[in-house]
Amino acid sequence: MSKYLIRRLIMILPVIIGVSLVVFFMVRAIPGDPAQALAGERADEETVAMIRARFGLDQPLPVQYWVFISNALQGDLGRSTRTRRPVAAEIAEMFPNTIKLATAAMAVAVVVGVSAGILSAVKKDTWVDNLSMFIALFGVSMPVFWLGLMLMLVFSVRLNWLPTAGMGTWAHFILPAITLGMSSAAIMARMTRSSMLEVLRQDYIRTARSKGLAEFRIVNKHALKNALIPVVTVLGLQFGTLLGGSVLTETVFAWPGIGRMMVESIMARDYPVVQGAVLTVSLTFIVMNLIVDVLYVYLDPAIKYD
Amino acid sequence: MWERIISRQTRDVWKRLFRRKSAVLGLAIIVGFLILAVLAPYLNLHSHIRGDFRMVLQAPQAGHWLGTDEMGRDLLSRMIWGSRISLTIGVISVIIGAAVGVPVGAISGYYGGKVDIIVQRFIDIMLAFPGILLAIILVSVLGVGLNNVMIAVGVVSIPKYARLVRGTVLQLKERDFVSAAKAIGRSDAAVVFRHIVPNCMGPILVQSTLLIASSILWAAGLSFLGLGAQPPTPEWGTILSRGRDYLMVAPHISTFPGIAIMLVVLGFNLLGDGLRDALDPLDPRT
Numbered sequence: 001m002s003k004y005l006i007r008r009l010i011m012i013l014p015v016i017i018g019v020s021l022v023v024f025f026m027v028r029a030i031p032g033d034p035a036q037a038l039a040g041e042r043a044d045e046e047t048v049a050m051i052r053a054r055f056g057l058d059q060p061l062p063v064q065y066w067v068f069i070s071n072a073l074q075g076d077l078g079r080s081t082r083t084r085r086p087v088a089a090e091i092a093e094m095f096p097n098t099i100k101l102a103t104a105a106m107a108v109a110v111v112v113g114v115s116a117g118i119l120s121a122v123k124k125d126t127w128v129d130n131l132s133m134f135i136a137l138f139g140v141s142m143p144v145f146w147l148g149l150m151l152m153l154v155f156s157v158r159l160n161w162l163p164t165a166g167m168g169t170w171a172h173f174i175l176p177a178i179t180l181g182m183s184s185a186a187i188m189a190r191m192t193r194s195s196m197l198e199v200l201r202q203d204y205i206r207t208a209r210s211k212g213l214a215e216f217r218i219v220n221k222h223a224l225k226n227a228l229i230p231v232v233t234v235l236g237l238q239f240g241t242l243l244g245g246s247v248l249t250e251t252v253f254a255w256p257g258i259g260r261m262m263v264e265s266i267m268a269r270d271y272p273v274v275q276g277a278v279l280t281v282s283l284t285f286i287v288m289n290l291i292v293d294v295l296y297v298y299l300d301p302a303i304k305y306d
Numbered sequence: 307m308w309e310r311i312i313s314r315q316t317r318d319v320w321k322r323l324f325r326r327k328s329a330v331l332g333l334a335i336i337v338g339f340l341i342l343a344v345l346a347p348y349l350n351l352h353s354h355i356r357g358d359f360r361m362v363l364q365a366p367q368a369g370h371w372l373g374t375d376e377m378g379r380d381l382l383s384r385m386i387w388g389s390r391i392s393l394t395i396g397v398i399s400v401i402i403g404a405a406v407g408v409p410v411g412a413i414s415g416y417y418g419g420k421v422d423i424i425v426q427r428f429i430d431i432m433l434a435f436p437g438i439l440l441a442i443i444l445v446s447v448l449g450v451g452l453n454n455v456m457i458a459v460g461v462v463s464i465p466k467y468a469r470l471v472r473g474t475v476l477q478l479k480e481r482d483f484v485s486a487a488k489a490i491g492r493s494d495a496a497v498v499f500r501h502i503v504p505n506c507m508g509p510i511l512v513q514s515t516l517l518i519a520s521s522i523l524w525a526a527g528l529s530f531l532g533l534g535a536q537p538p539t540p541e542w543g544t545i546l547s548r549g550r551d552y553l554m555v556a557p558h559i560s561t562f563p564g565i566a567i568m569l570v571v572l573g574f575n576l577l578g579d580g581l582r583d584a585l586d587p588l589d590p591r592t
Binding site for chain 1: 427428430431434435436437438439442443444446447449519523526527530531532533543546547550553554557560561563564567568569571572575576
């Protein structure tokens with residue numbers, strides 16, 4: 001197991017370097033001069049040149065990349081051109097909010113998705129199955145930002161039950177978590193259903209039934225554990241997707257997370273923040289994928305480490 | 307003879323597809339939107355660009371069946387014209403993704419070795435970004451606008467095609483028909499693109515149908531963030547985004563474009579699911 005882990009860690013190194021290269025060069029390809037943006041519209045050429053030299057923007061790109069990556073390894077992602085604060089501090093402030101939202105959305109996805117999937121599989125080809133799978137298809141097809149607006153319209157504007165935007169109490173979590181988690185819930189419902197049906201066809205389930213065990217016990221004690229192995233994989237991958245997908249939900253609900261910060265920074269051409277935020281989310285995504293891979297091997301003894 | 311076998315197989319796939327009610331429903335939704343998109347200039351609609359300031363933010367009513375927007379423009383006209391844009395975005399971005407992803411995946415799978423390792427590392431890097439995030443950065447680099455949204459969404463789907471085609475090519479390259487093509491002296495390019503890739507068309511078709519659905523969603527999301535189509539273009543995501551400011555007084559402006567996006571995406575998802583089942587002869591339902 002440890003050999004497998006080391007090999008996987010070595011394998012993700014080139015991906016991490018590749019991601020940092022892509023982020024670095026893409027951000028530099030964004031039209032506009034960052035030195036001019038830092039100095040302000042009316043700054044004279046001398047000031048702009050001074051800023052360019054101070055931030056190393058006059059250096060060749062490979063040198064700039066080396067400086068960027070060495071600083072990033074020490075937790076220094078530069079300074080925001082808007083707030084002048086260190087990017088790392090801004091991310092440290094916003095990223096936990098996104099993680100909290102993604103975790104709440106994941107909870108919604110697991111509770112709704114896995115229960116609907118199990119129910120669908122157990123009641124296969126009945127109206128319960130058809131209805132839950134149809135709702136799941138709607139869940140995958142719905143634009144998250146639209147669902148967010150509609151929930152806001154009904155529960156905040158019309159009924160006045162929940163807050164419209166921001167983050168503070170637990171009530172603030174409900175609508176954004178449902179909005180962000182709905183599409184993952186739909187994916188997990190479909191996944192759980194097909195995995196559960198696969199397991200319910202196995203011989204050991206037939207044996208359990210022939211022994212006269214109650215259906216509830218068969219599903220809960222025998223089938224569920226095995227059926228959830230592929231679901232765990234989807235769960236991990238979905239968490240990474242939720243981090244990326246939070247951009248839209250955070251924008252709708254004015255959630256102070258890294259997604260909204262990123263969109264605002266793109267609009268304001270605050271490149272250091274864009275760079276730091278994209279790097280943070282992508283690295284988290286890579287780590288999540290690694291955890292899923294390892295967990296999958298751990299959960300399913302049929303998969304060999306090599 | 308081969309033509310006859312292929313046409314029989316195609317007929318069988320169609321038969322299996324039409325046996326699925328959900329796939330037929332999906333196809334009907336898509337065809338419905340397609341007809342609206344094609345007939346938009348001939349439907350004698352209100353102008354989708356010019357507004358009537360006496361009719362600002364009107365709720366649905368006779369003459370304006372879906373109401374009007376903040377400029378007094380007829381929402382139904384804008385939605386129908388918008389269907390042209392959304393369907394075009396979906397199809398063009400998928401074409402971009404397939405045009406690059408299919409050859410890359412095919413070459414990677416066929417040659418294997420170092421070529422495969424290098425290509426796969428590039429694919430790993432692209433997949434290390436959550437899709438929407440990569441699309442957002444690409445649009446920031448390329449500039450805001452509809453064409454760049456299509457390119458960005460297309461680029462995001464490249465690794466998906468490359469992975470899929472590579473996997474299929476790995477399965478096919480050891481088959482007899484490939485050995486036969488090599489034995490009669492066909493070049494590598496001919497073997498890959500004339501013999502192997504046409505045999506990958508089933509999975510590519512399924513993937514493309516499902517990717518049109520997600521491309522439409524992503525493009526609408528980018529427009530919602532202000533990075534896609536710009537007003538007064540009647541793109542559904544843009545209309546929805548503009549309607550957000552009038553959610554309290556005119557919720558219909560945001561409601562209808564969302565329903566349209568959901569329906570068309572649902573259509574492609576249903577059709578994609580149906581195609582996948584119809585193309586899989588091992589599926590018990592077929």
